[in-house]
Amino acid sequence: MNIKAHEICKTFGKRPILDGLTLEVPSGETVVIIGPSGSGKSTFLRCLNGLQSIDSGTIQVGDHKLEASNEKRFSPFSSEIRKVQGMIFQDFNLFPHMSVLGNVTEAPARVLKHNQADARALGFELLKKVGLESHANHYPSQLSGGQKQRVAIARALAMKPKVLLCDEVTSSLDPELKHEVLDVLEKLKSEGMTLLMVTHEIGFAKKAADKVVFLAEGKVVEEGPPQQILESPENSRIRTFISKLMS
């Protein structure tokens, strides 16, 4: 399922965060967004997921559309677009009062009205996929950061999304734990999942991305295949940015 974002504008107060951002993610591809902090990367993902309103522009994911709306009357709970999207957050946002299995089965059981047995079966299947079926009865506080993020991925997958939005999903993990999360994402890509990721993992981008987009001041500065953007970008800002990341 493809994503089309057209001329997205978003301001916080008087400060423009997204300034006419246009981006396309073809179905089944993996697109990595990089850019300096404050460039609007996270805001863009949150707008795509309908967690935040947009001032103008249009968003289309498959057949689902998101229009611009008034911020005051906006409710993050009304968006239909999530039926096809899952979102993974930097700080996991697992439900601390529920077991690992409970985290995964909550939405299918309550939103999709699966019966308990079906929800449990689905939960175990997904936990197996992320390698955590033995931790089903643990609580989030008993897990490492990498394990938490894998549970978060399983939780998102439980709603059968066609697109996964990943917002700096490895940023709060220790280096040796990052790969276990990235491995899961690579596996999902190989199964045909459309991935839109904000990340600083240059190595992962080179290996897995179909396209890399450099964002600054709420606009796409340059986009293209990973080799082009990461190794020989036209814009000198990208070179400086990447050399800082690598150092």
Place this chain on the structure above:
Amino acid sequence: MILQIPLMLLLALAQPPTPLIWAADEEGGAPYVYRDNKLGRVGFELDIINALAEELKRPIEFKQYAFDSLIPGLLKGDFDFAMNGLEINQERQEKIRFSKPYYIYRQQLVTRADEKRFNTLLGCKNTLGTIVGTMDGTQAERLLNQAKIPIRTYSSSTEAYADLVSAGRIDAVFLDLPMAISYALPNKRLQFAGKPTARGFYAIGFHPKNETLAKEVDAAIDALKTNGKLRSILVKWNLWDECQEELSQGFLFEEEGRPNAITHSILEENQAWTINRYLPLLLEGTWVTIQLTLCSFALALVLGLPLSLARLYGAPWLKSLALLYVEFFRGIPVLLLLFFLYFGLPAIAESSGLNISLALSPFIAATLGLGLNYAAYEAENFRASIQSVPQGQWEAAASLGMGKTLTFRRIILPQAMRIALPTTTNDLVALFKDTSIASVVALVELNKQYQILAKSSLKFVELGLITALLYLALSVPLGRLARALEKKLAPERR
């Protein structure tokens, strides 16, 4: 020594005599000593005091003192003597020195004018469901308890008669004749039921070591009896009756120089105040305290949650309304609220001509008052707890397609309750102790039971310790339970 005496005489002549301090409770009600709208402080005891002051040639100053505390205050040395319808009885005689009596009291049963079911105490006892009102720590209360008649006690006669007339929470009032004469006789809606019974004596109380002053006052009382001043005061207050003739028949009181309680006090109890006697009563009070705590806290929780939701997510008008509730009930003393609910509501219902009775039972009034008050605290506690659940939890649930209500119920509320728990449990312990306030609406919970027993037995220390232990036996485990719960829930936090 010999030289010193003329010196002291000189000093005494040079300075005006130091006034004696007399303690009584103005709030106890007429006709002893009380506040009149126009005349200020009046009462037949005040008249007797003035006559005594004249006789003793010493000024006497009034000191306001809660009736319950008169004897402890006297023993502490806060004033020279207590005179406030103090009945002579054995327990008191063991603690303090009584003067010669100045009035022979009897007890009068008063009912509503339309009462047909009974007109004696016995009839009262045999009529199912009747409750008789009386005052704390009086002989009347003891007599009723002895007769095993269900009672409700008040701290002033005014409240007791008011509850009989307007609220109808009680079926009769059994109190000293002077009070009945002051309140019930002029009231067309009340009647005297039967003849006055159960004689006893009012006397002035002194510290047992203050024998000198007591003797002087005894002599002064004798003088007032002889010269007819006492009689004219009692006549003026409509208190003179054939009984009072005995006052001047001195021989009745001359045994060992002071009245003999065993001869005179008809209601004297022969049972000793042992632990077997008062512990069951204290346990009964404890049970009422527990019930009151649980009921009012349940009310506080049930009201607190919707209030916190209205504060957080309500429409603007609902938000302001909830805020108003919180500010109002946090801002007024619970005591005032209880008084209003118990005594104020029936008066409102009556004066506005409503056909429904708003006379709440003491338990309901106390539950409502404490519950409404604590609901304000719980509302704030819940609001703060709900707000302190990280925003990311809302977003994570939203991104999974969960709706607002579902998210709140399944994700936010359970976490908020864990955050709220320590404060909630603290509030429960605080409420548990605050239930003692309910004694003002005549509810006999643990604290009130202590007061009643301590006043009758004068064993303030012993009973106080046992009562404190009973409170601790409940509040300490409650606190422990709270900490255990916190620990148990802690591992689930991230």
